[in-house]
Amino acid sequence: MSTLTWPQGRPVKLAPRANQPSITLDIHETGEGPAVVFCHGFPELAYSWRHQLPAVAAAGFRAIAPDQRGYAGSSAPPAVTDYGLTELTGDLIGLLDALKIDRAIFVGHDWGGFVAWAMPVLYPERTAGVIGVCTPYMAMPQTSLMRRLVNGKDERMYILWFQEPGRAESVMDSRARLIFDRLMRAPLEPAEASRRMMASGELDMNPFRRIEDFQPETPPIVTPEELDVYVRAYEKTGFRGGINWYRNIDRNSREHPQIGVAKLTLPCLMITAAWDGALPPRMAAGMPALCSDLEMHNIERAGHWVQQEFPDAVNETIVDWLKRRFKKP
Known part of the structure; x- marks a missing residue:
């Protein structure tokens, strides 16, 4: 079992963006090196990555996990329309700006996976790579x-x-x-x-x-x-x-029809869980045609909460890929 040293959270205030008022995200951060931002799903928290952050930091990376908007101690704006992909990806750019990070590798599970895969489409200049955990690169379901x-x-x-x-x-x-x-x-x-x-x-x-x-x-x-x-x-x-x-699924499809369709050329890693009933591995079958620099790894007998159920297997896969693709010799 992986060793758990969960870093204390701290609030980071983001600058206002595109008609959005400033919000605050609680983040957990550890390590130094290339930035790796972990995006959690529903109903989860940044804490869902408690096994991954110390492992990635120990491998020579700056590991960051925010409680995303609407979760835990982070801001929870009142309007339904405050929670679309435009706002969620904007938060990650605001977080990079606040932390003075030029580019990051984004890791996403469940709903966080849709956000992570949107980053290279909407903000290619700020995205160095993407890791999908259970959530493949695909169009938003309607x-x-x-x-x-x-x-x-x-x-x-x-x-x-x-x-x-x-x-x-x-x-x-x-x-x-x-x-x-x-x-x-x-x-x-x-x-x-x-x-x-x-x-x-x-x-x-x-x-x-x-x-x-x-x-x-x-x-x-x-x-x-x-x-x-x-x-x-x-x-x-x-x-x-x-x-x-x-509640923004259909809006996301209308506003960003290119996500899940546009071809990606940056380094991508897809981790599937063999027994995931919500996002089964077959949903990632179309990814090789869309991602020119893709590695895929399946974890047997794992369910939807794979990074918590099989943390060592997930950590080994992520760390191996990160070291090969983003660490200088």
Whole structure:
């Protein structure tokens, strides 16, 4: 198991950008060298990278993980439209500016992966490389397609259920401990997971609205103390900030249709998790045609929270690639 030395967080105020007021991001930072910025997903925190930051720093890099806008102690603006890719990628540029960093390698998992893959398209001059963890380089999925998958029954797809402001929060905010206790567990074997999603005869991909029905059947992948970090953060803030990212999916597609389509020539690493039910490895199949400098690595028996479930395998893959591609001889 990787050694954990989680750096204390500190607030960094970003300068106002493109009609956006100044916001503050809480960041965790350690090490010196080329900058590597870690972008977390939902429902997560910068803390989700607690195993990766010390390993990357020990390899000779400056490892930085922000709690992104809407999460933990970072700013959580009130408007839904404050959480699109324009704003989220702008935050990362604002962070680089505040830290006086010219270029960085961006690492993204889950929603953070969409942000990381958008960086070389929107800000190529500030992006040295990209590492996708579970999230491949692809176009943003549209809600119209999801709605067809569930025959218009929005409650059966969590992303659709999230679209109405306040709806999901009214269910989830009071159940933070239950949600993280059920989510942060080893995955089911894919065939069994698929069977359960179709148990009623219809596809159901929304565990959040009926989290009480999910009984723990696999071991937890976090300690009780680690679980408490997530629970305390979300009991304080609720889930609104992170959910608002989902409410901008269609807007992101309209404003940035080139993301997931434009070809990338910078160094790219894709780490897939064999048992990831949310972002299975097959979703990365189109990446070789879009990324001319790509390495791909699959971690067997790993689920969606791969960087926490198999931290040593993830660290070895990331550090090996970083050293080969970005360390001077």
